[in-house]
Structures are given as C-alpha cells and as structure tokens.
Amino acid sequence: MAKNQSDFAQLTWDDLTIWAGSTSLSRGKSYKNQVQDLNMTEDGGIIAWVQGSELYATNVMIDSSGKLSASCSCPSHWNPCKHSVALVLSFLDSLNSKQDIPEVSVNDRRFRLIKEKRNGRTSDWYQDDEDEEDVDLESAETSQESEEQDDSDLPEPPRRSGKAHRTAVVRRKIESMSKDQLVEFVINLIDEHPEIGARIEEEEDVRSGRISKTVRSIRSEIENLASEPAWENHWSGESNIPDYSHVRSRLESLLNSDHADEVLDLGQDLWSLGNEQLESSDDEGETGEQIAECMKVVFRALDKSTLASPDQILWMIETFLEDEFGILDDPQDYFDDNQYDDHAWSEVANTLLNRLGNLPLSDKGETFHEDYKRQQIVDWAIMALELSGREQEIIPLLKREAPITQCYVLLIERLIEAGMMVEAKTTAVDGFQLTIDKAPGIAWKLEDKLRRMAEEDKQLSMVAAYRALEFFNHPSLESYKNLEKAAEAVGEWTTVKEVAIAFLKKGVRPDVKAKTGKGEAVGSDINLWPLPNPEISMEHKASRYQQFPYVSSLIEISIYEKDTHEVLRWYEIAKKTPFLGTSFDTQVAEAVKNSHPDESLKIWWKLAENQINLVKTSAYEVAAMYLRQMRDLYQKTGRVDEWTTLIAGIRAKHRAKRNLMQILDGMMGKRIIDT
Numbered sequence: 001m002a003k004n005q006s007d008f009a010q011l012t013w014d015d016l017t018i019w020a021g022s023t024s025l026s027r028g029k030s031y032k033n034q035v036q037d038l039n040m041t042e043d044g045g046i047i048a049w050v051q052g053s054e055l056y057a058t059n060v061m062i063d064s065s066g067k068l069s070a071s072c073s074c075p076s077h078w079n080p081c082k083h084s085v086a087l088v089l090s091f092l093d094s095l096n097s098k099q100d101i102p103e104v105s106v107n108d109r110r111f112r113l114i115k116e117k118r119n120g121r122t123s124d125w126y127q128d129d130e131d132e133e134d135v136d137l138e139s140a141e142t143s144q145e146s147e148e149q150d151d152s153d154l155p156e157p158p159r160r161s162g163k164a165h166r167t168a169v170v171r172r173k174i175e176s177m178s179k180d181q182l183v184e185f186v187i188n189l190i191d192e193h194p195e196i197g198a199r200i201e202e203e204e205d206v207r208s209g210r211i212s213k214t215v216r217s218i219r220s221e222i223e224n225l226a227s228e229p230a231w232e233n234h235w236s237g238e239s240n241i242p243d244y245s246h247v248r249s250r251l252e253s254l255l256n257s258d259h260a261d262e263v264l265d266l267g268q269d270l271w272s273l274g275n276e277q278l279e280s281s282d283d284e285g286e287t288g289e290q291i292a293e294c295m296k297v298v299f300r301a302l303d304k305s306t307l308a309s310p311d312q313i314l315w316m317i318e319t320f321l322e323d324e325f326g327i328l329d330d331p332q333d334y335f336d337d338n339q340y341d342d343h344a345w346s347e348v349a350n351t352l353l354n355r356l357g358n359l360p361l362s363d364k365g366e367t368f369h370e371d372y373k374r375q376q377i378v379d380w381a382i383m384a385l386e387l388s389g390r391e392q393e394i395i396p397l398l399k400r401e402a403p404i405t406q407c408y409v410l411l412i413e414r415l416i417e418a419g420m421m422v423e424a425k426t427t428a429v430d431g432f433q434l435t436i437d438k439a440p441g442i443a444w445k446l447e448d449k450l451r452r453m454a455e456e457d458k459q460l461s462m463v464a465a466y467r468a469l470e471f472f473n474h475p476s477l478e479s480y481k482n483l484e485k486a487a488e489a490v491g492e493w494t495t496v497k498e499v500a501i502a503f504l505k506k507g508v509r510p511d512v513k514a515k516t517g518k519g520e521a522v523g524s525d526i527n528l529w530p531l532p533n534p535e536i537s538m539e540h541k542a543s544r545y546q547q548f549p550y551v552s553s554l555i556e557i558s559i560y561e562k563d564t565h566e567v568l569r570w571y572e573i574a575k576k577t578p579f580l581g582t583s584f585d586t587q588v589a590e591a592v593k594n595s596h597p598d599e600s601l602k603i604w605w606k607l608a609e610n611q612i613n614l615v616k617t618s619a620y621e622v623a624a625m626y627l628r629q630m631r632d633l634y635q636k637t638g639r640v641d642e643w644t645t646l647i648a649g650i651r652a653k654h655r656a657k658r659n660l661m662q663i664l665d666g667m668m669g670k671r672i673i674d675t
Helices: 005-009 013-030 082-096 109-118 163-175 179-192 194-208 212-226 245-256 260-280 286-302 309-321 331-335 342-358 368-387 391-405 408-417 421-435 440-456 460-473 477-489 493-506 551-560 564-574 585-592 597-612 617-636 640-653 658-667
Strands: 035-040 046-051 055-062 068-072
Touching (some): 005 082, 013 082, 046 082, 046 109, 055 082, 055 109, 068 109, 179 194, 194 245, 212 245, 212 260, 245 260, 245 286, 260 286, 309 342, 309 368, 331 368, 342 368, 342 391, 368 391, 391 421, 408 421, 421 440, 460 493, 597 617, 617 640
Antiparallel strands (some): 035 046, 046 055
C-alpha cells in the first residue's frame, strides 16, 4: 500500500463534514463519478481530473497528524471545494475495490494548473454547477456504475484566452497592416458596428469644438436612462439596471477637451433626474453607484469651470445636501488637496451662516427632515470656518444651534478641545435634561461624555454612579460587568450587586423614584444605596419593553457568575416567557454540562430531534453538532452505553434517511470505506 493510503482509509463521514462543511460535502458526493485519471502523488497525496463546468485538476493531501488539505484549479473561492471532496470519495471507492492506483510524475500537467491557480493566473469567471437538492428523499440509494475511461483518450482541459493575450494578437494584426488596409478594415468594422463610427464622429466634433450636438445627445441619453425602471428580482435572477457607463465616458471626453462648463450643466441634469429615478428604484444600489461614478467626473470639472471659487465650493455643497440616498463619497475626500484659498472658504462660510440665519425654525423638533438638513448645513459651515482660519467662531455657532438641532455632543467635544471643561460639563448636564424625552439617543451620548469626564477627574464614585444609571436603564450582561468593575473600584460591589439583582427581579431601583399609576413613590431603601447621585436626574418611567423579572439578563448574569442553580431556575421561567422561549437553549446547556449533565443532554437532544424532523441534509448537519456535544458528554461521564442506545434508536426510527445514516456512521467512528 502506497504511503498515506492507510491514513485516507481511516476517514469517517464526520472527518469530511468537519473538513469540508455540509455544503461542499453534499455537492462532492454527486461529483464522485466525475473523477478521472486518479493517481497517487510522490508525497502520499492523491490527484485527479474532476469534470465540473470543465475539467479541473484537483489534489488532496493528508499530513502526519491526519489533517486534510486541498488544492484545485477551479476558480471557486471555497477551500476545500466540492471537487476535492469528490476526489477523496472516489479514492476511497478505489481502495475499497482494491484497485491499483499508480503514482504520478512530478511533471504532470495537473500540478502546473494548480500552481497557476495559486498564483492567481486563472480566469475570475466561474459558473458553478447546478446545486443539488437539499431534501432527503428517504428512499433507498441507487448506484450508477460509471464506465471505464481510457486514460489515453482523456481530453486536455480547455485553455481560456486572457485579455492580455487577446490584446497582443490584435496589436500584431494591426501593426502588420498598411495604412490603406487599416482604413478599409475600420470602415468595414463600422459597417458591422455603427456605434464605433458614432463614437469616432463625436470625438472629432468634441476635439474641433463642435459640441452642441454632442451635449444634446448626452442629455438625451441621460433622460432616457433616468426614465428606465431600475429593479432586481432575487428569486428569478432577472433585473434591469440602467447602464450609465457610456454617459460617464462621454463626460470624461468632454472634460478632457476643456468643456468643463458643459460637464457641470449635464451633471446638474444627471443629478436631478438620477435622484428621481432612485426614489422608485428597487435594486441593490447598483444604479446609485453608477450615478455616483458619473458625479465624480462632474466634481472634477468644478475647478476647471468658469465659476468663481466660492461658487464652485457651494455647487458641490448643494449637491451633497441633495444626496438623500447617501450615494456620494465622504465630502472630505474631494477637499483633501484644498485647492481653494482662505478667502474662498470665508465667503462660503458667510453664505452658509446667512442661510442658517434665514432658515425658519422647525416646530419643536417635529420635522426631522428639516432639522437634519439644518445640521448638515451647520457641519459644512464648521468645515468652511476651519478652512478659512475662523475656528474661533465655531463654538458660538454650536451654542446657537444646540437648542435647535441638539448638536450638544459636537459642542461638548469642541469645548473639551478648547479646555473649557466646566462649561462642557454644564452643557452636558443641561443637554441631557433637554433631550432625554424626545431624543434619548443624544441624551445617553451626553451621559457617556459626563462619565468619561468623571473618569478623567478620577471621581471613581461618580463613575460608578453613572455605570449604575446605565445598568438600571439598559440592563444587560455588558452593563452589569461595567457596573461591577466601577463598584469594585470604590469597594462597594457587594451592596451594589445585591441591589442590582433585586432590580432585575422586581424592577425596583434605588437611584430614582418611580411612579405608580396612583402617583405613589415606589423604591427600595435609598439608605442602602452607597453611590452618590449623578449630576443628571431623571424620573424613571416604566417601559413596555421592560418586563420584570428581567429574565434574559438574569440568565446571562447567572452564567457569567457560574451559578448553575440560578441558571436553570431562570431558564425554566424563560421557556414560559413570550419572545424568549428557547433562545437560551445552547448557552444554558453549555453552562451546566459539568454540574447538571442530564439537563444539558436533555436540551441538546431536543434541539437535535427538531433538526432531524426537518428532513433536510443541512438540518442533519446542525443536528450532528448537538449530537457530538452529547457524545462528548456521555463519554466524559462514563455513559457510553447510553450514547450507543441513543444512536441505535435514531437509526431505527429514521433508517430511511440515508444522508442522516451517513452522518451517524461518521459520528460512531465508522470508516467511509466500510459504509
């Protein structure tokens, strides 16, 4: 027996599942009869041609530790691919039938093809073969005998002509022609492809300055493209995505011929009509990406246009303000070189500040769209003030705007940068109180700023108070851990923990007073609470999303604390709780497997059984994951007989599920060649 053949012979279905995954394994099985010219390699591996969309060279190795590795000339990004799995299965069939497998020469062409794939020299084009059905038909497996194929008649894998090769051939052909032959060749080509003649004519018009016809043509093309519906159907694979690439190249041609003003004019039409098209499009953003690529050309035309520098900047700003679908890149990317001077940016800043002053105030934040637009203008104004050297005007601007657009976070960051710590803290406190009801997301960002300022000032008790505030308002394992760390730093974790757990059980918190429906104050004994009051205050309002006991957090914390009795107690409650149900099954089973193995086994078996009943190969693989955990636990606790009995019961009940039977064979250590 050649080197490593015995190692391959020991493989189980479990080994292949862990190595290749269920998808490649399932597909590989159906390709087993597509393996041709099977050989051993000098270092104990196996190599063959596998017929897919074309013939692929495939090589599989197994090292001294039993680890499998594969290489294949197919363009698939999956490793191991289905061809590699097919090779292993075909090789095991050959071993089982005691076929003689010859050793291959180190100069075999298949090694070169695989090496070229590794070096990235194969084509990126790849059409996968038709997927196999995932449903287990529960019928007896039929076998098909493949005819012996004469190795000498094996076809060479087809070669694909790459772009570079094709270009070289065309270049040699053209260079060999005389001038008259070349002219005749191009004219004949135009007769077959009129668009080439139109392109040449347009480029000549643009070069000669006769551009009115070209501009009208581009505008007409934009209008026609923008009127097309943009959609994509994921189920049928059908789609209609307007192709703006020709418009982009025509804009490039205009710009390269020094017609920047015309490019801007066309860009305005493109942007207006394109946004209307995007409002009704139903694709994955492809149309927006194409329009954005065209707009990059338009933006490059700005500083070559006859517009004054401030107007160029404002033209771009207005475009970004109209970008409701977020298809344009970061505006900062277009100003990295900062081709505009301080004076231009100062004029822009004045224009934007005047625009802000003339904007009507929204009705108490009820119109989000207007507030968002206003904040965008503020952001641009800040950028213009920075680039014009007028940074001292930024904080006063933010102070005026904060009550309108709630830009408190940005204001506080600027105050901290300026070293105005007292005012930053006061602003954060005031901003929290003003935003907690209508803009809680902003409010909690301000709370985060206050806690960080307390950390900077080494006010550890205040840091713990803020962590408590976060925990009580957003209970989770993460906020619990943060509270633990902060309370331990001031030596108060024992008391704080007791109160925190009591809160999760009953919803009673010590730091604020909650109101019942009758207006009565309800709270735990505030005298027991060891932490100070934070600098912000709020009235606790019961949320319909917070139901006590807060079971999910109690389970996670019990797991974190390794309190398995509490884990199981809250898990039983979770199973009866709406929206929780079995969401903690796997976490609980893993957490209690050492202290309560029977509970873990019960959970894993229920999960496995549910998957088996789906009668799908992919579901069997999920079931196998739970069964492996059960197997390991049975072995660890010395109950192998129970494991054997369980598998026997599954086999008896589901014996018609042939794919499941193969998975069970692998889990029991049964070799593939013995199945």
